Amino acid sequence: MNLPEPFRLLVFLLGTMAFVGANAAYLVWVERKGAGRFQRRTGPTEVGYAGLLQPIADAIKLMSKQLILPPGVDATLFRLAPLLVLAPAMMCFATIPFSETLVPRNINVGLVMVFSFGSIHVMAIMLGGWASRNKYAIISAARIVSQNVAYEIPMLLVVITLLMVTGTMNLHEIVQQQAGGFWNWNFFRLAANPLMPVTFIIFYICMLAETNRAPFDMAEAESELVAGAFTEYAGMGFGVFFMAEYANVVIGCSLATVLFFGGWQSPIGVLPGLFWFLLKLYLLVFSVIWVRWTFPRTQFYGLLNLSWKILIPLSLFILLLTSAVMKLF
Amino acid sequence: MNAFPGAEHFAAVIFVVVMATALGGALIAVSTTRIIRSVCGLALCCMGLAGLYYFLNSPFLALMEILIYVGAVCVTIVFAVMLAEPDEPPVGRKSWGARLWGAGALLASLLVFAALTRLGADMPWASAPVERVTDGSVPVLGVALLSTYSLAFEMISLVLLVAILGALVIARPGRSNP
Numbered sequence: 001m002n003l004p005e006p007f008r009l010l011v012f013l014l015g016t017m018a019f020v021g022a023n024a025a026y027l028v029w030v031e032r033k034g035a036g037r038f039q040r041r042t043g044p045t046e047v048g049y050a051g052l053l054q055p056i057a058d059a060i061k062l063m064s065k066q067l068i069l070p071p072g073v074d075a076t077l078f079r080l081a082p083l084l085v086l087a088p089a090m091m092c093f094a095t096i097p098f099s100e101t102l103v104p105r106n107i108n109v110g111l112v113m114v115f116s117f118g119s120i121h122v123m124a125i126m127l128g129g130w131a132s133r134n135k136y137a138i139i140s141a142a143r144i145v146s147q148n149v150a151y152e153i154p155m156l157l158v159v160i161t162l163l164m165v166t167g168t169m170n171l172h173e174i175v176q177q178q179a180g181g182f183w184n185w186n187f188f189r190l191a192a193n194p195l196m197p198v199t200f201i202i203f204y205i206c207m208l209a210e211t212n213r214a215p216f217d218m219a220e221a222e223s224e225l226v227a228g229a230f231t232e233y234a235g236m237g238f239g240v241f242f243m244a245e246y247a248n249v250v251i252g253c254s255l256a257t258v259l260f261f262g263g264w265q266s267p268i269g270v271l272p273g274l275f276w277f278l279l280k281l282y283l284l285v286f287s288v289i290w291v292r293w294t295f296p297r298t299q300f301y302g303l304l305n306l307s308w309k310i311l312i313p314l315s316l317f318i319l320l321l322t323s324a325v326m327k328l329f
Numbered sequence: 330m331n332a333f334p335g336a337e338h339f340a341a342v343i344f345v346v347v348m349a350t351a352l353g354g355a356l357i358a359v360s361t362t363r364i365i366r367s368v369c370g371l372a373l374c375c376m377g378l379a380g381l382y383y384f385l386n387s388p389f390l391a392l393m394e395i396l397i398y399v400g401a402v403c404v405t406i407v408f409a410v411m412l413a414e415p416d417e418p419p420v421g422r423k424s425w426g427a428r429l430w431g432a433g434a435l436l437a438s439l440l441v442f443a444a445l446t447r448l449g450a451d452m453p454w455a456s457a458p459v460e461r462v463t464d465g466s467v468p469v470l471g472v473a474l475l476s477t478y479s480l481a482f483e484m485i486s487l488v489l490l491v492a493i494l495g496a497l498v499i500a501r502p503g504r505s506n507p
Contacts, residue, residue, distance in 0.1 A: 006339075074363070074365075074366075076366075077365070077366070077369065107388055108388070108389075109388050109389045109392055112389065112392045112393070112396065113388075113392050115396060116392040116393070116395040116396035116399075116400060117395065118400075119395070119396055119399065119400025119401070119404075120395070120399055120400060122400070122404055123372065123399065123400070123403060123404050123407065126404065126407055126408075126411075127365070127369065127407070130365055130407070130411060138411065141411065142408070142411055142412065145404060145407075145408045146408075148404075149404070149405075163467065167467055167468070168467055169467055
């Protein structure tokens with residue numbers, strides 16, 4: 001591709017938007033089909049073959065609904081919150097390497113970039129909850145902060161452990177280090193960190209919690225909080241929150257793919273990189289959906305105890321172990 | 330190869346946008362009466378500052394500004410505000426004392442602004458040091474933090490220690506013995 005730089009960025013911007021939109025639409029379909037299968041139902045079947053046109057029908061329905069502004073809400077923040085949830089999620093895609101050449105902006109601090117823009121979405125959901133002036137929404141907003149603060153710590157500790165192994169924050173270089181066969185993936189680099197699979201599991205749990213997916217969906221606990229922070233949102237306002245949730249799931253899974261499973265590196269040396277990246281990415285996304293429909297929602301205290309009493313000590317121990325191993329051998 | 334229309338104005342436009350974000354955020358932060366909105370203004374201001382850092386070619390500092398100030402500090406402030414009082418009481422009439430304090434603060438900040446502007450514009454500044462941490466790669470950052478800037482690094486940890494001790498001192502009396 002020899003487009004001039006501004007055009008290239010414009011193309012990537014449009015591509016990212018399309019990717020986020022398509023993902024949100026069809027992951028909802030996958031989620032509903034998956035939920036159906038896990039619960040011995042069939043899921044959507046009516047609209048199109050196997051319900052494949054269902055997301056489009058849903059989108060038309062959401063867009064044709066009125067955007068209600070309930071009395072008493074903080075109008076500016078209420079309208080701004082869905083945007084603030086979605087925009088940072090799109091920014092995170094700017095540095096994720098989809099294949100060897102398909103990366104919008106390859107910057108040295110790519111990993112920090114994903115985390116810094118990922119941290120904004122907590123604030124946005126919280127503002128949405130607060131601006132709704134609804135007690136369920138405010139409870140949900142308070143929950144989401146304590147949850148995200150609690151799980152940010154083990155996540156960052158795990159990533160620091162991984163950084164010590166890779167020695168770079170450039171996602172492209174991290175993938176390049178894992179070239180040549182699946183035994184070179186970070187997931188299997190037991191020489192540097194004997195507990196690498198445990199590290200991945202901690203990362204995965206924290207990712208579920210950070211993206212507010214079940215069993216940690218405290219922000220939108222339907223059975224106790226109506227719809228949590230999104231209770232007062234109607235039509236596409238609600239839809240945008242959902243798009244952001246799926247965008248965050250995709251980002252989390254891409255990051256897991258890049259950090260642990262070799263990104264676009266092929267395990268056996270056939271087929272182009274993009275194919276392998278998307279395959280690994282969607283396998284992880286499917287596992288996220290699988291977890292959601294298999295485990296019941298945890299209690300809030302259980303959630304916080306899991307982070308502060310198990311995950312943080314464990315990740316600190318892994319950090320110490322890795323530094324000791326790397327220093328000694 | 331410079332085919333994009335108006336490419337030579339990009340830097341100026343980006344600078345203006347970033348400065349407007351920072352200034353607008355700061356104005357929102359000080360002028361609104363709702364405390365959550367002023368936190369939002371603070372977050373916006375920090376985003377503007379981060380943009381300025383990026384504009385000045387230090388992406389690491391820009392991202393740290395977002396990660397720490399927007400992602401951590403602002404979230405903590407909003408959380409504290411929400412726990413304290415979700416519905417704020419209406420603001421009463423300002424007393425003459427408050428106005429006097431406001432005028433004094435305005436005068437003091439104007440003086441500081443004028444002094445800093447004069448300092449920045451008139452001083453013969455030495456040119457920027459040749460060696461700068463701009464690429465943000467881990468080895469360069471680590472060496473810089475633990476050699477050139479080690480004093481600042483240690484001072485920050487001291488500040489954090491004092492903050493933790495302060496939090497303990499404040500929180501301790503609230504806890505009754507079982």
